[in-house]
Amino acid sequence: MHTLLTGVRIAVTRAGDRSGPLVQALERVGATVHEIPLTRLEALDPAPLHDALRDLARYDWVLLTSVNAVERLATVVRDRGADVAMATRRLAVVGSATAAACEAQGWRLPTVQPERMQAEGMLDEMAARSDVEGTRILYPAAAAARDVLPEGLRALGAQVDVVPLYRTVPDPDGQERMLRLVEAGEVDLVAVAAPSAIDALLDVLPPERAGRLPVACIGPVTARAARTAGFPVKVESTAPTVEGWVRSIVQALRTA
Template identity: 45%
Template sequence: MGFAAVKLQPAMAQASRPLAGRRIVVTRAREQAGDLVQALTALGADVVAAPTIRIEPLADLAPLRAALADLARYQWIVFTSQNTVRVVCDRLPEWGLEPRALTRVAVAAIGPATAAALAERGVAAALVPERFVAEAVVEEMVRRGDVRGKRILVPRALEARDALPEGLRARGAVVDVIPVYATVRDPGDGSRLARDIVAGQIDAITFTSSSTVRHFVDLVGREAATSGRFAAAAIGPVTAATARELGIPVPIEADEYAVPGLVDALVRHFGEAGRGRGRGRGDV
């Protein structure tokens, strides 16, 4: 199946391990979960890796290849996630291109992790909004000048929200949206995790995208997902809204829409839950 507890070292000072004894589930795709797993483990958490999604590049990337071959007609290319960076940049050598070819236009990235993924490939993002959501890209582009008539390329997930292209088009931009990957359910068996949830053996479950929420419900079933027996921790407002729409209460929401912000929110939540009362998995 797809989940396993990460073993911890013997006890350390509680002050440096504020999540000690807390069993926290990471639902992120297996290849992306490392930074969150490591951060939580370092703070004392008993981490359960239960990937609910898998990233699958689309079989037909001809539209992307055609757009990149004629990149000079665009003023901007917007990368909405690390996944988009990987899929696009991994294909460039096959097409006789290098990542630095992307620097022929201005590059925008949603979030520092996306910007870092670009930087690792030699591409500097000219725009990284302070809020790591699509709407903030629109606001920042408009703040920098009129986008009317500007051509903007947006490679993205097949099932991504339309807030970014619609927001730009509403302000007169010409936006080409090209799906490059799909987010699908991880094939793992969620029955054990579902039993642990219902038995009150899970303190928190982290969600880093709307797709992790939707496929979590598919993985463990609606009864366990909406049982209220764990604290749902969302990386940002879009993810939190999806969870609530599906009947999952969200008591933990990151102020900074990135992994460090999610970790900080978990520490705050369990620090408050642990003060002045006994510790138990009902304290979520």
């Protein structure tokens, strides 16, 4: 094990099995890791997705921006026996983890996968193509996802059907544990991957604590939410992988 981060105590807020790779990567560089999910996923009524998949062939594209969306879509695709139709749809995918999840389902490789792992990067890629205008796009997503993608794609002349699959809600047990550790001074840095984790963290911390608790964010959207909430952003990683995120954390802490 490398000792780059020996003595550094990092709280990882990703939920469930999504936290595993980050925890392991941080431990490999010597950090002490507290695995504390601050949010959990709550499934929504699958009926709208079943309705959308009743005639999947009407969609030219399927847009996917998270592993959670891929997994929930795959379940309904199997239930409806729509595997063949899904395997022939053009995929527009944000993030390498999302692309890997699609590949694990046996779907075709993404037609579009921007290097910038955010909505704006996807819109730039789609705007440069000649096969988007006049098409119909299925976008299974989290409830309350940003409108940037669907609105931007509509501006490019596409018809976009947004189907909410799940929502992110606070995890009270994780919030309580985080508060205890922070109050005891046992957390040096909090790794956050989504604005919902920032909201859940802010719910349980006094403002004065938030202003003194450094966070390591992946992506500019999460970093912007953290700054707005008053957290000092120690790390803003634009790398689309866990390994890149950890490299950014190591670099920031070793040069501090």
